[in-house]
Amino acid sequence: MSSEAEARDAGRIVTFYSYKGGTGRTMALVNVGWIMASNGKRVLLVDWDLEAPGLHRYLRPFLLDPKLRDTDGLINMVNAFVGQVIRPGEPPDSGAETTVMSDDELRSHARLGARTTGLDLRFPAGGRLDFLPAGRMSPSYSADVTSFNWRAFYERLGGGAFLQALREEMKASYDYVLIDSRTGVSDISGICTTVMPDVLVDGFVLNHQSIEGGLDVAQSVASEARHPVRILPVPMRVEDGEQELLEWGRDLARAEFGPFLAWLAEPEHEQYWGEVEIPYKKYYAYAEIPTTVRDRPSQPGNLLAAFERLTAWVTDGRVRSLVPHPEEERQRMRAAYLDPRTSWPRIHVSYASADRMWAEWIAARLEGIGYQVSLHSAAEPGAGALPEVTPVLKGRGRLLALLSPEYMVQRRAQDVWKQLRGHQSADGALLAVRVQEGETTARDPFGGRYAADLTHCTPEEAEAQLLSVVGPVRRARIPGSVAPVPGSPAPPFPGTSPRCSASPPGTSPSPAGVSCWNGCATASPPAAPPRSSTDSEA
Known part of the structure; x- marks a missing residue:
């Protein structure tokens, strides 16, 4: 098989990022992943927003451990790796001698099987939706996250090689891996936006601060990523109440992000911007429920239709629409989300x-x-x-x-x-x-x-x-x-x-x-x- 064919067959890692919170980034990730899985794809959702994990809340009716009290995750995975490369009793940033792992040892530590959890959810087309949580929600979770030195991990403890092994494991095991990144500018967000992905969904709302923050990250990725990363700027939570300000925000976003659409022919830019906008729907400000469950399929004006259009751009048109569950089953799932007792x-x-x-x-x-x-x-x-x-x-x-x-x-x-x-x-x-x-x-x-x-x-x-x-x-x-x-x-x-x-x-x-x-x-x-x-x- 040619290297080009191998690249086509390998999985694709997609990071969902936003400079500020409140854009609907996690909501978008869950729905895009669900739509992919409904089309028979093997999909892994990764909660890399370690300081404020919340991806599991959109999956709670289908998790074996909804509160993640007994489920390890990403922070437990990297801590286990660090524990093998430093001497017992030495802090990770002490400058002490470390163990150099072989490629086989790195691959062993990067295996996903023991860390991911499957959802109690069957898709009509035989797809799969798995979940890698941020970590076990134990009393020590906060200390585990805040005390972890990502710079020392990456630069001195072989974390760069480990992340590369993890990236290869993800791409070999799944058709699509969707990473929910931390907001802002940090070591973690840098890993999620520059090191891991093949595609970056750069979400923002149509105001100056959010656009400029997303633009800074796009420029950083374009200059620092060691492999090609396609950038998809995506306006989110778009409201149509103030038409003058809305058009101003659209014009600013298109002008600023235009250079990052070089992967797309110029005549298609207008179509791209028209299709990737995610509208704001008040209902979803109050309920952590996927549109794949709440919205009726094949309704062009609802939020589900917007996520279907985004999914088509993320997958290069390979997945364009949700393959819905039977209506009776969708209603059962909807009830499970809306009433905690069910x-x-x-x-x-x-x-x-x-x-x-x-x-x-x-x-x-x-x-x-x-x-x-x-x-x-x-x-x-x-x-x-x-x-x-x-x-x-x-x-x-x-x-x-x-x-x-x-x-x-x-x-x-x-x-x-x-x-x-x-x-x-x-x-x-x-x-x-x-x-x-x-x-x-x-x-x-x-x-x-x-x-x-x-x-x-x-x-x-x-x-x-x-x-x-x-x-x-x-x-x-x-x-x-x-x-x-x-x-x-x-x-x-x-x-x-x-x-x-x-x-x-x-x-x-x-x-x-x-x-x-x-x-x-x-x-x-x-x-x-x-x-x-x-x-x-x-």
Whole structure:
């Protein structure tokens, strides 16, 4: 293969930069990356804005770890490299002797696999959207970032060679890598704009300060980059309220940035400027939601259409429009963004074997309103981190325990309680309802604590109490959930269905404030056919 053909087949790194914040740079990056992935491209989004990381907020419904508490990223990657090239105990800028790495060692440290995280998101054309976060959001993150000496890293510790190896790894692993750069002028922004990219999307708003700041960076890149970098000046957040000032800003931008469009034939300049403008839409000032989810496709005047036009220029016309998800799925994703309670509406049900019928019935009720449900028998042996607990600890759903005398004596029930009790990220994520009567004993890990008592209730009353505990799924189901098949038989309600009444005089209400009683015994559930119980987060 010729070197020209190899260059065409290699991935392309695109940095999104703005001299000032508030231009909509990160918003543009997310939408362009999504549009690329919808067309079958392998895309990596990189949050290199280490001082103010925020790219993950546009991806939160699809991240395994939405708050990045347990996910390493870029700063952890470079710190691991520095730890291998300096002597133990020596500060990076001490001038002490350093280790020179071989090319194979550099490539080993630059491998992306362990640092990137995939999104729980499938694209119609088989594309992929991966994410390299700024770093683990631990208490030490701020100190890790502010104390890192990028100049010493680049000039003395072999950081230049490491970044070159990282650049080659990115281009070999992805069709497009989109880097969200820090604003202003700094060592980090210099790396993002000069060292890493093949294309620089230089975003600015149409005022003098923003245009001049973007122009300075474009001139710096043109003079200092060691490989060709195509510069795409892009006016963002363009408002049409003040026509005179708007035209002044357009004229200034075109005059100042004109020399950086030398890669484009002169007659095409007018078309370029007309197509790359990103209009300001007030709605997106209040919501971190991609236009690929919120906007209806094939509407020329919306913000999605503007990002499609920008994507066409970034890709040399290889990708021109979004391949949309089915409309029902788009609405589900939209609901997940707009209502925090629907971000991960998943329920992991823990139950005893004798209560399988209850588990089946509860799962059917929850799935019917849009929850994703997985069933986990407490009779099955378990060791270490339990599959029904692990996703809850990561903020991906809640666990619902079905309390009964048999459940209380199961070792796995004890482990569920121990692993979730007091864990900060699982606060409020452990729910319990009583499904069989029984006295509280010393072995009861829940100590008689439950949010609702479903014993002796009619199906309607039990369902009402259940939904009062878990809360509604508003608007629509989330991606991946399965709608009930019309006409399919529902699992039967366990036991008898007598009327419920208020708590008898002299008794205390249950923690939920409602107690079902009438002295009728709940019939033992008949054997139920096996139900598929999978846990996608295990």
